[in-house]
Amino acid sequence: MGDAELAGANPADARSAGLAYVPEERMRDGVVPAFTVAQNLLLVENRNRSYSRLGFLRTRAIAVIARS
Helix, strand or coil: CCCCCCCCCCCCHHHCCCCCCCCCCCHCCCCHCCCCHHHHHHHCCCCCCEEEECCECCCCHHHHHCCC
């Protein structure tokens, strides 16, 4: 955060720096309507260690976050 240079950064680096993208039409451009909340969550948070371990999804942890 702060003075980090993000020109040319990939989306993961931008998110790590605290930036977020909120599209104007969130239900059209920001989610996959046919997916569950948990599945949409994984589209962005798929590298979050809270959601996977050793290559396997932690479905209970994902469900808890999706419900909240």
